Amino acid sequence: MEDPYIRLPHQIQNFVRFCEMVVKASTIKKITLITDYDDKTQLADLQDKLGELQQSLLELDVVLDIRFHPNMHDWEIKLDHGWIIKIGRGLDFYQRPNSWFEVGANDLNLRKCLETKVDIFKV
Amino acid sequence: MEDPYIRLPHQIQNFVRFCEMVVKASTIKKITLITDYDDKTQLADLQDKLGELQQSLLELDVVLDIRFHPNMHDWEIKLDHGWIIKIGRGLDFYQRPNSWFEVGANDLNLRKCLETKVDIFKV
Numbered sequence: 001m002e003d004p005y006i007r008l009p010h011q012i013q014n015f016v017r018f019c020e021m022v023v024k025a026s027t028i029k030k031i032t033l034i035t036d037y038d039d040k041t042q043l044a045d046l047q048d049k050l051g052e053l054q055q056s057l058l059e060l061d062v063v064l065d066i067r068f069h070p071n072m073h074d075w076e077i078k079l080d081h082g083w084i085i086k087i088g089r090g091l092d093f094y095q096r097p098n099s100w101f102e103v104g105a106n107d108l109n110l111r112k113c114l115e116t117k118v119d120i121f122k123v
Numbered sequence: 124m125e126d127p128y129i130r131l132p133h134q135i136q137n138f139v140r141f142c143e144m145v146v147k148a149s150t151i152k153k154i155t156l157i158t159d160y161d162d163k164t165q166l167a168d169l170q171d172k173l174g175e176l177q178q179s180l181l182e183l184d185v186v187l188d189i190r191f192h193p194n195m196h197d198w199e200i201k202l203d204h205g206w207i208i209k210i211g212r213g214l215d216f217y218q219r220p221n222s223w224f225e226v227g228a229n230d231l232n233l234r235k236c237l238e239t240k241v242d243i244f245k246v
Contacts, residue, residue, distance in 0.1 A: 012224060020230040049224040056225030101135060101172040102179030106229070107143040 001077045004036040014091040032065045036072050082122050089116040124200045126213050127159040137214040155188045159195050205245050212239040
């Protein structure tokens with residue numbers, strides 16, 4: 001997965017949720033995240049959080065490989081059997097709920113979305 | 124649902140998750156929550172949070188009726204077609220994750236549990 005914006009807590013959470021979905025739905029062995037950061041990013045903190053995710057995936061026998069790639073801007077998921085998924089906004093297409101105690105605060109299937117395009121194709 | 128402990132943020136969140144599950148899985152029209160509080164409960168704050176949940180359910184045409192019942196201690200869910208569900212620990216049987224960025228932080232299907240008994244029966 002290429003995603004330049006896994007920096008803010010909710011963006012990291014989106015990626016955690018993505019990993020949870022993948023772990024439940026498949027027999028995946030490895031996830032490679034290619035991402036970027038900028039001057040405002042607290043890099044040590046980001047690496048700590050991603051490290052915690054990495055460790056928890058390892059306990060489920062899934063390797064999370066994280067690579068920082070400067071000046072990237074595209075978003076895509078490439079699966080190893082040839083499918084490519086592109087979302088205009090990446091994973092960051094959910095609206096912030098009005099309240100953290102409303103229906104949809106936890107379950108994104110019930111959360112309002114922002115407008116975005118999803119392309120799924122095989123190469 | 125009778126649950127004396129819908130007070131702490133994570134207990135309220137468990138109930139929000141319960142409502143999300145119910146809304147997705149059924150054509151339910153009404154949820155009645157019978158609960159309690161004690162001297163330490165910030166009642167106005169609790170009522171605010173439950174009010175936000177109530178409002179969001181109403182937008183999905185589900186009425187949430189909340190009743191406070193002093194000195195209750197049992198936990199159960201009673202469905203209107205006669206099924207009763209009892210969990211020793213109520214909804215509060217998930218372990219706190221080591222990190223909020225680990226797999227299972229969001230998806231309770233991947234979260235470690237505490238030991239508890241679940242009885243489901245029809246009367």
